[in-house]
Amino acid sequence: MDFLNAIVLIANFVIVPALTYGSQLALGAIGVTLIYGILRFANFAYGDLMAFGTMISILITWKFQSMGITFGFLPTALLALPFAVVVTIIVSLIFDKYIFEYYRIKKSPGVTLIVVSLGLMFVLNGIVRIVIGTGDKQFFDGHKFLIKANEFKELTGLNEGLAIKSTQLITLITTVIIALMLFWFLEKTKTGKSMRAYSNNEDLALLSGIDPSRVVMITWVIASILATVAGTLYGLDKSFKPFTYFNNLLPIFAAAIVGGIGNPIGAFFGGFLVAFSEIMITYAYKKVLIYLLPESLEPTSLMQLLSTDYKFAVSFSILVIVLLFRPNGIFKGKVL
Amino acid sequence: MRENENVILSFAIMAVLIVFVGVFQSWGVALSILNLCLISAVMSIGVNIQWGYAGLINFGVMGFTALGGLAAVLVSVNPVREAWSVGGIEILVSIGLVLLLVLAIKVISKKIAQSKKRNILIGIIIVLFIILIRTISGPAIEAIESVNPATQGFLGGLGLPIIFSWIVGGLFAALVAFVIGKVALGLRSDYLAIATLLISGIIVSIVKHEDWLSRGVKNVIGMKRPAPYEIDLQQSEWFINLVTFLNSSKLNLINDVIKKEKFLNQLVIDASTIFVKLCFAGLFSTVVIILLILTQKALYSPWGRMMRAIRDNEEAAKAMGKNVVKQHLNIFIIGSSIIGMAGAMLVTYDGLFTPVSYQPLRYTFLIWIMVIIGGTGNNYGSVLGAFIVWFLWIEAAPISLFLINILTSNIDHSNEFKKHLINSVPYFRFIIMGIGLLFIMRYRPKGLLPEKIKIQKI
Numbered sequence: 106m107d108f109l110n111a112i113v114l115i116a117n118f119v120i121v122p123a124l125t126y127g128s129q130l131a132l133g134a135i136g137v138t139l140i141y142g143i144l145r146f147a148n149f150a151y152g153d154l155m156a157f158g159t160m161i162s163i164l165i166t167w168k169f170q171s172m173g174i175t176f177g178f179l180p181t182a183l184l185a186l187p188f189a190v191v192v193t194i195i196v197s198l199i200f201d202k203y204i205f206e207y208y209r210i211k212k213s214p215g216v217t218l219i220v221v222s223l224g225l226m227f228v229l230n231g232i233v234r235i236v237i238g239t240g241d242k243q244f245f246d247g248h249k250f251l252i253k254a255n256e257f258k259e260l261t262g263l264n265e266g267l268a269i270k271s272t273q274l275i276t277l278i279t280t281v282i283i284a285l286m287l288f289w290f291l292e293k294t295k296t297g298k299s300m301r302a303y304s305n306n307e308d309l310a311l312l313s314g315i316d317p318s319r320v321v322m323i324t325w326v327i328a329s330i331l332a333t334v335a336g337t338l339y340g341l342d343k344s345f346k347p348f349t350y351f352n353n354l355l356p357i358f359a360a361a362i363v364g365g366i367g368n369p370i371g372a373f374f375g376g377f378l379v380a381f382s383e384i385m386i387t388y389a390y391k392k393v394l395i396y397l398l399p400e401s402l403e404p405t406s407l408m409q410l411l412s413t414d415y416k417f418a419v420s421f422s423i424l425v426i427v428l429l430f431r432p433n434g435i436f437k438g439k440v441l
Numbered sequence: 442m443r444e445n446e447n448v449i450l451s452f453a454i455m456a457v458l459i460v461f462v463g464v465f466q467s468w469g470v471a472l473s474i475l476n477l478c479l480i481s482a483v484m485s486i487g488v489n490i491q492w493g494y495a496g497l498i499n500f501g502v503m504g505f506t507a508l509g510g511l512a513a514v515l516v517s518v519n520p521v522r523e524a525w526s527v528g529g530i531e532i533l534v535s536i537g538l539v540l541l542l543v544l545a546i547k548v549i550s551k552k553i554a555q556s557k558k559r560n561i562l563i564g565i566i567i568v569l570f571i572i573l574i575r576t577i578s579g580p581a582i583e584a585i586e587s588v589n590p591a592t593q594g595f596l597g598g599l600g601l602p603i604i605f606s607w608i609v610g611g612l613f614a615a616l617v618a619f620v621i622g623k624v625a626l627g628l629r630s631d632y633l634a635i636a637t638l639l640i641s642g643i644i645v646s647i648v649k650h651e652d653w654l655s656r657g658v659k660n661v662i663g664m665k666r667p668a669p670y671e672i673d674l675q676q677s678e679w680f681i682n683l684v685t686f687l688n689s690s691k692l693n694l695i696n697d698v699i700k701k702e703k704f705l706n707q708l709v710i711d712a713s714t715i716f717v718k719l720c721f722a723g724l725f726s727t728v729v730i731i732l733l734i735l736t737q738k739a740l741y742s743p744w745g746r747m748m749r750a751i752r753d754n755e756e757a758a759k760a761m762g763k764n765v766v767k768q769h770l771n772i773f774i775i776g777s778s779i780i781g782m783a784g785a786m787l788v789t790y791d792g793l794f795t796p797v798s799y800q801p802l803r804y805t806f807l808i809w810i811m812v813i814i815g816g817t818g819n820n821y822g823s824v825l826g827a828f829i830v831w832f833l834w835i836e837a838a839p840i841s842l843f844l845i846n847i848l849t850s851n852i853d854h855s856n857e858f859k860k861h862l863i864n865s866v867p868y869f870r871f872i873i874m875g876i877g878l879l880f881i882m883r884y885r886p887k888g889l890l891p892e893k894i895k896i897q898k899i
Contacts, residue, residue, distance in 0.1 A: 146631065147631045147634065147635060204879060207883060214630075215630065215631050216496075216498060216630050216631070216634075217882070217886070219498070219631060219634055220809070220813060220878070220882060221878075221879065221882050223806055223809060223810070223878065224810075224874075224875045224876070224877075224878035224879040224882060225875065225879070226806070226875070227802075227806070227810075227871045227872070227874045227875030227878065228871070228872050228875030228876060228879070229875075230802070230871045230875070231868050231869065231870070231871030231872035231873075231874075231875060232872065234865065234868035234871065235862075235865040235868045235869065235872070238864075238865065239868075351801075351802065355638065355639055355642060358635050358638075358639070359639065362632065362635065406579075412650065414646060414649065414650035415646055415650065417642055417643075417646060418642065418643045418646045418647070420639075421639035421640065421642055421643050422643065424635075424636070424639055425624065425625075425636065425639070425640065428624075428625070428628060428632060428636055429624060432628065432632070
């Protein structure tokens with residue numbers, strides 16, 4: 106019984122949150138990695154693109170809610186998501202046309218493009234703050250819990266409860282579906298193959314008649330879809346605040362590099378790796394050990410490796426360690 | 442003289458703009474803009490040394506600024522004796538253990554050949570040391586933090602004049618830059634950007650959460666000052682006499698003694714804040730001028746030529762026998778220590794240390810915009826960039842309020858849209874900065890004052 110209690114405790118406070126957070130990071134990291142693989146620069150504006158996409162879906166959700174349209178027991182935001190995705194795609198294609206295309210044709214080094222993306226970051230940051238403000242925005246509706254801690258306790262008779270929010274399940278399912286579709290697209294379709302070829306060797310791809318502008322366009326489309334979906338899921342699960350999206354960019358970068366930048370599968374697993382290590386290292390294991398160990402060995406301290414204040418520092422340290430020992434990431438990078 | 446025309450002209454325009462603010466808003470605002478411009482100028486000189494001279498991307502500006510701020514706390518705040526007696530020794534032992542750990546790892550990785558066994562050994566040693574350090578420091582930290590937690594709860598500093606912290610801040614930053622440089626400088630440029638950004642995040646989270654060191658998010662307030670305090674000035678005779686003398690014509694117009702006294706009082710209060718800010722401005726501009734002279738000398742010295750050669754063609758410089766890695770490390774340390782100095786200056790000026798305020802947008806990317814708008818590789822350019830960008834950063838809100846009022850003058854005041862726009866005036870500065878950066882990158886990629894390369898005629 107104690108053993109089961111310990112497992113439930115860990116599932117409730119480590120596994121479920123880490124899976125959710127990991128999914129959100131994974132989607133973002135795939136977006137960053139795709140842009141890096143095709144356009145060959147680290148896009149610092151990506152976090153704010155996520156905030157922008159989320160803002161659009163919040164606005165549409167509010168509109169729907171005021172019109173009385175709901176999505177049954179699911180959050181209305183899911184209904185608004187496709188529209189938000191379309192808007193974000195259009196916006197990022199406009200940005201590409203008027204900002205990034207010039208440098209691509211000029212074949213500017215990646216460093217220049219990083220600085221340019223900083224400029225875009227500031228612009229998007231300003232737009233989001235002006236349109237929706239800096240405060241916390243809640244846009245969640247529908248059923249909040251799939252199973253509540255109390256219900257779980259009654260159902261199983263255990264001491265510890267397991268609470269699963271519906272947003273957590275939605276996040277996980279959406280992520281898996283999107284990732285599978287994306288990998289299928291990259292592996293099996295002609296367009297996907299041409300993207301991989303372009304990422305692998307630009308000159309050879311051009312020689313084989315691949316249209317670079319099409320590849321770039323599709324990259325932006327996919328990156329915008331991922332940004333909007335990841336951002337909206339994060340906003341649904343926690344809450345929307347423009348500032349947190351900028352902060353999330355950092356673990357997303359960490360995930361993308363840990364998985365081998367330019368490698369979507371690596372980025373996917375990188376996201377989960379970062380999320381799990383962040384949560385596992387900052388979780389206090391006292392209660393778990395009380396269940397598992399005999400009474401004489403019970404710990405008195407919190408049994409926490411690092412305090413939760415260092416959540417972000419954990420993912421950054423992982424990145425530094427990976428960069429030191431495997432600069433190309435855990436999965437070899439640079440090829441889609 | 443001719444070649445410096447642009448420089449002189451642009452700085453003259455900047456001076457006029459600041460005077461303009463002084464006349465139309467207030468001299469207090471104008472002088473605080475000037476002071477922060479000067480501090481930002483020091484930071485942008487630091488970034489320019491790394492990016493403009495050597496082409497190194499350092500997105501860790503925020504971290505070095507925070508280290509400078511930490512130095513200001515550790516140097517100037519009076520030591521908290523009670524806290525030292527409660528847990529000082531344990532903390533010192535723990536710091537010693539950390540150093541010992543680093544040393545042990547170094548020795549092991551030198552003595553034993555690379556293998557799986559070695560990695561496991563290092564891992565075990567790290568875990569053992571962490572457990573040891575935590576058992577020693579844990580109770581000590583708790584004891585320290587419970588010493589008078591409302592105002593102290595930390596070890597305090599050395600109690601020295603705060604101006605020393607400018608040097609100490611530089612040293613702190615240099616030390617950390619050495620470690621970061623050793624770790625990260627071998628990386629590709631885009632990895633370096635991300636790695637430094639993340640490492641600066643780690644530094645700030647340490648400063649934020651180690652309460653025994655610098656009170657963390659509880660902030661340190663009421664720090665010492667190199668300039669006189671307003672209150673003291675308001676009571677000192679020479680200052681009142683000076684104000685009376687300067688405003689004698691205005692004062693003579695008032696006949697009523699009580700009114701005159703009141704008016705003089707107000708004048709003295711206003712003048713005291715301005716005087717303090719002027720003192721700071723004097724100190725800061727001395728630093729900026731010294732740095733400008735040194736960096737200009739360095740830029741046109743053989744060393745500066747070598748740096749530019751490395752930046753422009755690393756392979757060729759290597760082939761000429763230059764040690765690229767070593768030079769990169771040097772310049773990373775030099776630039777970072779200048780940024781650290783600026784961080785200490787900033788805390789000195791604010792008089793308080795607030796770790797929460799260290800945000801990458803403000804302390805890393807804004808400084809980068811300064812360098813790029815001003816002119817990469819040109820020290821005058823980065824100083825100018827600091828002035829322009831900081832001026833706009835502060836004045837963007839009034840300017841955009843003014844523009845919104847003009848553009849929406851025919852819309853009623855109760856209109857929701859107009860209200861919303863006016864409420865979000867402070868955020869227009871982000872858009873202005875972003876668009877400014879994008880335009881400069883597109884149409885004047887070398888910045889307003891481009892790098893000048895003197896070719897010596899033989």
